[in-house]
Amino acid sequence: MRIGLLTEGGYPYVSGEAGLWCDRLVRGLEQHEFDVYALSRSEREEAEGWVPLPPQVGRVRTAPLWETVDDGIVHGRRARRRFAECYGELATALCTASPGNPSGTRSGGPEGEPEGQSALEADRFASGLYGLAELARDEGGLPAALRSETAVRALERACRAPGAHRSAREARVPDLLTVAARLERALRPLSLDWYEDDDLGSVDLCHATSGGTAALPGLLARHFCDVPLLVTEYGVRLRTHYLTEPDSSPAIRSLLAAFHGRLAAETYRRAAVITPGNTHARRWQERCGADRAKLRTVHPGMDAAPFAEVGESPECADPQTLVWVGRVEPAKDLVSLLHAFAEIRRAEPGARLRIVGAPAGPEGAAYLVHCKALAAQLFPDEADGPHAVGRNPVSFEETGGPELPFRADAYASGALVVLSSVVEGFPAGLVEAMFCGRATVSTDVGAVVEAIGGTGLVVPPRNPRALAEACVALLRDPERRERLGAAARARALELFTVEQNIAAFHGIYLEILSRTPARRVVLDATGEPLPFGVPAEAHVPGRWSDPTARVVARGGPGWATEAGPVRAATPVSASEGAAR
Secondary structure, eight states, rough: EEEEEESSTTBBEEEEBTTHHHHHHHHHHHTSSEEEEEEEHHHHHHTOOOOOOOOTTTEEEESSSOOOOOOOOOOOHHHHHHHHHHHHHHHHHHHHHHHHHHHHSSOSSTOOOOOOHHHHHHHHHHHHHHHHHHHHHHHOOOOHHHHHHHHHHHHHHHHHHHTOOOOTTOHHHHHHHHHHHHEEEEEEEGGOOOOOOOTGGGGGGGEESSSGGGGHHHHHHHHHHHHOOEEEEEEHHHHHHHOOOSSHHHHHHHHHHHHHHHHHHHHHHOOSSSEEHHHHHHHHHHHOOOOOGGBBOOOOOOGHHHHHHOOOOOOOEEEEEEEESSSGGGGHHHHHHHHHHHHHHHHHOOEEEEOOOOOOOHHHHHHHHHHHHHHHHSSSOBOOTSOOOOOOSSEEEEESSSSSSHHHHHTTTTEEEEEEESOOSSSSSHHHHHHTTTTTEEOOTHHHHHHHSSEEEOTTOOOHHHHHHHHHHHHTTTHHHHHHHHHHHHHHHHHHHHHHHHHHHHHHHHHHHSSSOEEEEBBBBTSSTTOOOOGGGGGGOOOOTOOOOOOEEETEEEEGGOOOOOOOOOOOOOOOOOOO
């Protein structure tokens, strides 16, 4: 089959966030064809280029979200009026959303559908969204209109209208300008020329690798061409918005949360299947109105091969060394880990802590400096004797050097792996430690408990004493440590490998196609629909039919068949077909 893979800030770019699992998926499903539709987030991302693409990737189309494009289109009076109406509908749906329920949905019904007033607002959002998409298709794009004064005034009227939520009514002009600019960026896929029958309309299935803006092309392909949509989320965009907008004004946070919530609800409503990466993401999706019958949890697929050697030789670890591996940033709460290690050192004076990871951006670099200063204050350099060189029991390192060339070497250096985060999605580093057969002590955040099951110890976040007590208990009990490590490795190999991820998506692709009505009709020589003109073999790679077969969209316009009769297929003998 032919898959349209929809990404934002990910595959096929080298620095893409979700590029690795997408690349593994595409390479693992070599029997299918993939067309990649990628939205880039920055100029740097585009400048760094693409990863090498396998032969099953037939086409790549990209569009920037970071660049403001002036298309030079000037809309007439009727188009401007139509834009104001559609944008006003969308803005009204955002302004009436409650901050406590930004998606405006209830997930208690059997179909997860919105009810009562929520249903009205959901329909209003969808009407505005698809109205803007149809206007963009008719007029050639909306970049200038989405940045116009008309858009800001429509947003202002919606905020001042009766029924608007209190936080929306309190929006000031700078808030309105900020929200309008953010909406313009998020709605840029409406103006793309991807939604024709020879583009996204020609794929068998759209697979959005995240929600939000990445799923918007899939929504439009379903709206215009009736292409089924699969949505995969390892992190829910609405949750990300809450975590990344703490300094914005209440009006900005409320209106943008309403947009992400309404868009998520509409995406879940239109999707054929939704695949959260873990139970934590699944709960957020249900809160945003996802129908439970559509949900299939598919854990991220990770390559176990680099960790096989370490996992098969657990005896090489230093029994007194604790290891933390990850990106250095405030959400990882290394400060609590350092305070916990101070208590560990009082109970086990020979213990050592290796913090392995690079800072994530400027904020991460500043946090790393702070953590190093705290470690120097809590743990002065120690020496084994009067003539020995002192060293700190806490070391800050990065992989890629002579001591730790790979991440597997970092896990191999210690008998116990620690995770101290206060915010976490799916703990990929913890799964790597499980592949290595290491016992773990983790904080109860995100999908940590789902990942480790009963193969590690879990403590509350921001509780250094509990973290220290759990670590000391395992440091003093090597047999228990070994049992937990072996169980963790078995669990990881069963649930979190690339192979299980690829097999799950292959099955879901087939499930969706098996439940999807044929979207195109093959015509015979008289122009009538040809029975069984699109057999099951049409989805199997191979030249099963004449490429000149006449194919038009079901319910297409009459002029589409005026070019004269063309036979649907040319009979091919079995021997000739085998030769091909």
